Amino acid sequence: MWNKNWDNIFTETDWGKYPCEELIRFVARNFFGSPKREEVKILEIGCGTGGNLWFLTREGFDVTGIDGSSVGVEKAEKRLTKNGLSASLHVGDVMELPWDADLFDCVIDNECIYSNTFADSLKIINEVKRVLKPGGLFYSKTFMTGTSGDGMGDKLEGEKNTYTKLHGGALRTNYGVVRFTEEAEIDSLYGVFNIESIDFVNRSDKNRANEIKEWIIICRKTAIMDGA
Numbered sequence: 001m002w003n004k005n006w007d008n009i010f011t012e013t014d015w016g017k018y019p020c021e022e023l024i025r026f027v028a029r030n031f032f033g034s035p036k037r038e039e040v041k042i043l044e045i046g047c048g049t050g051g052n053l054w055f056l057t058r059e060g061f062d063v064t065g066i067d068g069s070s071v072g073v074e075k076a077e078k079r080l081t082k083n084g085l086s087a088s089l090h091v092g093d094v095m096e097l098p099w100d101a102d103l104f105d106c107v108i109d110n111e112c113i114y115s116n117t118f119a120d121s122l123k124i125i126n127e128v129k130r131v132l133k134p135g136g137l138f139y140s141k142t143f144m145t146g147t148s149g150d151g152m153g154d155k156l157e158g159e160k161n162t163y164t165k166l167h168g169g170a171l172r173t174n175y176g177v178v179r180f181t182e183e184a185e186i187d188s189l190y191g192v193f194n195i196e197s198i199d200f201v202n203r204s205d206k207n208r209a210n211e212i213k214e215w216i217i218i219c220r221k222t223a224i225m226d227g228a
């Protein structure tokens, strides 16, 4: 469920203007060779202020973004317009995606789903599967257990590695819900898809005071899946 703190974060900070290297690599490998990029429909869930949308629209794809934060979406819209770019932008909770089934060639989750409980994350992932075309790809980058901050907050009851009010580590206190994914949970979260690859990036921050570990999970909706 979307947390309104994101509006404050996006009001106070100049967040997320550029995409991360891993996302660029994923898009380049899978879609740069498309003969008609303008026909490749890419949705970013939790698009924030639109750094990834900026990259995707510049590269000529048909881009859609959704986020719970009207502040984030407004900033994204302004940035795209200023650069002569456009995408279809929506404010809403990604637990219920406002699109018909089988629409997108690709869905991107760049650290959106982690800020939802396990139960809500499952709903979001099922929604992603619904709106993806059979054969479509899902890219999910999500914080891994062991990231600094894991264990340093109010633990949510009934959840394994999910906290609110982190009081230390790499992520902010006002992030709201923060869920760290352990390897054993990947199948139960993403198992509605064919999981094509599981990689990770590890880095340190603040002169090695913090460690940031993120899964990069790439899934495909196969044509023969139940309900596909």
Ligand SMILES: C[S@@+](CC[C@H](N)C(=O)[O-])C[C@H]1O[C@@H](n2cnc3c(N)ncnc32)[C@H](O)[C@@H]1O
Residues within 6 Å of the ligand: 001, 002, 003, 006, 015, 016, 045, 046, 047, 048, 049, 050, 051, 052, 066, 067, 068, 069, 072, 092, 093, 094, 095, 109, 110, 111, 112, 113, 115, 116
């Ligand atoms: C860490 S930021 C990432 C923003 C963007 N993907 C990027 O890479 O810069 C997480 C974003 O996910 C959005 N988000 C998280 N859960 C959501 C939900 N259930 N519905 C809508 N947006 C959500 C937040 O509002 C926030 O913009």
